[in-house]
Amino acid sequence: MIRMIQISRWTQALIFLIGFLILGIALHFFLNSYIHAILISFMINAIMALSLNFITGLADQFSLGHAGLMAVGAYTSALLSKELLSDHWFFIPLTVLAAGLVTSFVGYLVSLPSFKLKGDYLAIVTLGMAEIVRVLILNWNSVGGPRGYNAIIKFPNFLLSYSFSVFVLVVTFVVLFRLKKSWYGRNLWALNEDDIAAEVMGLDLVQSKRNAFIISSFFAGIGGGVYAHHLGYISPGSFSFLISVQILIMAVLGGLGSMSGSVIAAFILTILPEVLRSLPTGSVDVRMIVYPIILILMMILRPQGLLGRMELLEFLRSKNWIRS
Amino acid sequence: MEEFLQHSLNGLSFGSIYALVALGYTMVYGILGMINFAHSEIYMMGAFMCYYFALWMGFQTPSPINFTLGLLFAGLMAGAIGFLVEKFAYKPLRKSPKMNSLITAIGVSILFQYGGQIIFGANPKSFPTLIEDQNLFEIAGSQIHLIDLLIYGVSALALLGLHFIIYKTQTGRAMRAVSSRPDMSPLMGIDNNKIISMTFIIGSVLAGIAAVLVSIKYPKIDPMMGSKIGMSAFVAAVFGGIGSLHGAIIGGLMLGVGEYYLIGYGASTYRDALSFTVLILILLYKPTGLFGSQLKEKI
Numbered sequence: 001m002i003r004m005i006q007i008s009r010w011t012q013a014l015i016f017l018i019g020f021l022i023l024g025i026a027l028h029f030f031l032n033s034y035i036h037a038i039l040i041s042f043m044i045n046a047i048m049a050l051s052l053n054f055i056t057g058l059a060d061q062f063s064l065g066h067a068g069l070m071a072v073g074a075y076t077s078a079l080l081s082k083e084l085l086s087d088h089w090f091f092i093p094l095t096v097l098a099a100g101l102v103t104s105f106v107g108y109l110v111s112l113p114s115f116k117l118k119g120d121y122l123a124i125v126t127l128g129m130a131e132i133v134r135v136l137i138l139n140w141n142s143v144g145g146p147r148g149y150n151a152i153i154k155f156p157n158f159l160l161s162y163s164f165s166v167f168v169l170v171v172t173f174v175v176l177f178r179l180k181k182s183w184y185g186r187n188l189w190a191l192n193e194d195d196i197a198a199e200v201m202g203l204d205l206v207q208s209k210r211n212a213f214i215i216s217s218f219f220a221g222i223g224g225g226v227y228a229h230h231l232g233y234i235s236p237g238s239f240s241f242l243i244s245v246q247i248l249i250m251a252v253l254g255g256l257g258s259m260s261g262s263v264i265a266a267f268i269l270t271i272l273p274e275v276l277r278s279l280p281t282g283s284v285d286v287r288m289i290v291y292p293i294i295l296i297l298m299m300i301l302r303p304q305g306l307l308g309r310m311e312l313l314e315f316l317r318s319k320n321w322i323r324s
Numbered sequence: 325m326e327e328f329l330q331h332s333l334n335g336l337s338f339g340s341i342y343a344l345v346a347l348g349y350t351m352v353y354g355i356l357g358m359i360n361f362a363h364s365e366i367y368m369m370g371a372f373m374c375y376y377f378a379l380w381m382g383f384q385t386p387s388p389i390n391f392t393l394g395l396l397f398a399g400l401m402a403g404a405i406g407f408l409v410e411k412f413a414y415k416p417l418r419k420s421p422k423m424n425s426l427i428t429a430i431g432v433s434i435l436f437q438y439g440g441q442i443i444f445g446a447n448p449k450s451f452p453t454l455i456e457d458q459n460l461f462e463i464a465g466s467q468i469h470l471i472d473l474l475i476y477g478v479s480a481l482a483l484l485g486l487h488f489i490i491y492k493t494q495t496g497r498a499m500r501a502v503s504s505r506p507d508m509s510p511l512m513g514i515d516n517n518k519i520i521s522m523t524f525i526i527g528s529v530l531a532g533i534a535a536v537l538v539s540i541k542y543p544k545i546d547p548m549m550g551s552k553i554g555m556s557a558f559v560a561a562v563f564g565g566i567g568s569l570h571g572a573i574i575g576g577l578m579l580g581v582g583e584y585y586l587i588g589y590g591a592s593t594y595r596d597a598l599s600f601t602v603l604i605l606i607l608l609y610k611p612t613g614l615f616g617s618q619l620k621e622k623i
Contacts, residue, residue: 132597
């Protein structure tokens, strides 16, 4: 039994990897840059959704400030590559990693006040953190302040930037997926089911959730770094509350606790606005009407999301759509 | 010194507004244990209801009667909206995990903000002058405006009314019962659903009144106006100790005064960050807030 799960886990990762690479090479030669941009932003969204899903789905703690963490990552990576590392695309993976580390430190700072009381304080503190980050960037002139930070180094061609994003996404997915299935992930699950019983078994409630938030922040920072080097331009407006909401709805739609669900939901919700672009709504962003309606209806009709806690293969198996 | 007094007076008037809105958060939290993110949008709807009411009634000249009518109408409509939101969005989720109602609350909030932009238009509207502002008198060189006095007066009246309802009536007694033991209160013949609806209505009425008062002082309203004040008011509620009525009032006043000192002494760009900084400090050093009486529980 254990052996079987192990195989399917690796097959899952491998299918993702090969599929994406073949797709990338095909896209590189056959499709235009509009599709390329959508594809990369899908992967960034998926990284962010996975990161949020880890803290919200597994640790049952709500973060409303993932855009703030993303901003920290994006600005860190952009600043590092511009000021320290001679602005060469070769260093992008390095700066993105550094962005992840810096962001996880910010996550640690945020986690200090957040887990002192029962309740949804992490939601409020992260919301506040995102706001503080935004205000600080607005008042920080050497990174452009409200004008934004531009001319960030990008990858020279699509294939490179695509491979990098796929690599980061797959690493994020595999790490979080394995964490979910690990001893630690099961601890978090136990703490959600019954915190008192779990504490009696010797689990440290506060420390476990704090660690979960730090891990989540790390990947949010990585996502921000990839974002900065994908667009080449970031401004405080790119990390507004709406982005946090967008990430949240991806995690919820896919199913809280389901890593593959997040990726699928990120795909759907990256394509959907492009399809909706033709609707006449004046200056209002139509996503912000559709998203909350999806959120409310989902919560009332199917609160567990598309896949619930299950991963894609587990879900298909449970429905008997594929043989186990 | 004059300047200091002036900032304090302005801060107090804004603080009373925070207190009115914070009460809505703290009451809902006290009774359901849930952060009602849509509360700031009910506040926004209060201002818009009053705006359309004034247009519809054709209020041309400022007068105390118009002011009173507008205030009452906004309060009533905000109460009705709060009731409907609770009935259709939160009630179906009463039994599901708290995470779900929180997500729904955020959904409702965004829906109001952006739905409002489509229905009312995204551009700020100028609020009708329901009552003429004038300098009434001076104390130690700082001027007392009629509007500020009205804000103090109306807030004080609303707070007294609330105090009366909570501590002197049967409904208030039931509210306190539901808030302390929701599982036991039905045994005492209390209809929990009715009391929860009642709580939402009272909180929303206060928000609607606050919205009209603010809109008279700063006559620009737009569908996003709720979010900023909502967050500050929530922080005020946590500051005072969430679930505690007097805490919300004192927290609101202190936060309002603090923000005005920041603006007055030249750090106005950091104003938005102040309330969150206060929040983080409170959670770090005194998580139960100033007057929070609840037992300390982990996560």
